[in-house]
Amino acid sequence: MSARIAAVLDPQIALMAGGHHAKAMPDRILADPRMANVRALILGEAEPRVVALLEDERRRAELPGVMWRDPLLGTHAAGIPRQSTATALLALDVNTLPLVNRAFLPQDPYTAPDGRIEANIVGSRGCPYNCTFCGAAVSANPDVTIRVRRPESIIEELHALHDEHGVTAFRFVDDLFLGAGRVITEQMAAFTRHGTGDRFVWDATGRINVLDRLTDSELDHLVANGLREVARVRSPGRNRSTKPGVLVRANG
Ligand code: SF4
Structure with missing residues (x-):
């Protein structure tokens, strides 16, 4: 779908692309003639690298995990980072990010079937x-570390979404939110x-x-804090991950 859109855009428009397909099959994307205007294919978390590219496209040469197709040689090129900046560019400190600006997300928040x-x-x-x-x-x-947001920052976003949009249900779409006992304990203490x-x-x-x-009491604590479902399931009409997982109805 992205390639079909890219193929009909004005050739003067420079494109950046990323996401799961970029990570999984960068060479195939860059070889696709419909993607000829992709000036930067960004693999992995993109925020700081997008900022750098918007400031100056030529910076792609020094950015890790950024690829493009050389129009003259037809070969695929990749940025070569300075070692000192690579980690910060590939795995930024999530606690330095502002809350997501939902003005650019017309489908989020949304009204759920319930x-x-x-x-x-x-x-x-x-x-x-x-x-x-x-x-x-x-x-x-291999270049990406595991980073967890401060519990107070998460709480702040929950409350902001409730105050601004009336949100009362949240879906943590992390790779793995409930991923380690000590993190769960800290997060749930803040939720309580x-x-x-x-x-x-x-x-x-x-x-x-x-x-x-x-323990059973720790599981009860999760439920008391609002946990409704542990899952990654496809919901008809909703763009959820198809990643296999476990559906645990905690309540409701
Ligand atoms: S599917 Fe496995 S590797 Fe992927 S996020 Fe879940 S636990 Fe991690």
Whole structure:
């Protein structure tokens, strides 16, 4: 679909592209004649590199994980980073980011089938596991560290979405939000302090081996804090991940 759109754009328009396909098959994308105007194919988390490219397209030569097709040679080129900046550009500190500007996300928040206004949110990036089918697997992302947002920052976003949009249900679409016991403990302590379970419900990505290690009272604590579902399932008419997972109806 992206290639079809790219093919009919004014050739003067320079394109940046990214996402899962960029990560999985960059050479195939750059070889596609419909993508001839892609000046930068960005692999992985893009925020700081997009800023750099918008400032000066020529900076692509020094950016890690940025590829393009040389129009003269027809070969694929890639940025060569200075070692000192590579990590910050590939795995930025998520606690330095502002809250997502939803003005550019017309489908989020949205009204869920149960009538609640629901929003997607990200509480962490990266995953320590290595499922062979998954683009987030640790072996596929050797330069990316696992980063977790401060609980207070997550709470701030929940409340802002409620105050501005009436959101009462949240979907943590992290690679793996419920990914480690000590992180869950810290996050849930903050959720309890702020009475999150009294106001909101939320769904999250999780892994059965992590949940299996939690005690019954820790699982109860998750539910008391609003956890409704641990899942990655396809919902008809909604663009959710098709990644296999476990559906655990916690309540409701
Ligand atoms: S499927 Fe989930 S647990 Fe497995 S590597 Fe991907 S994000 Fe991690």
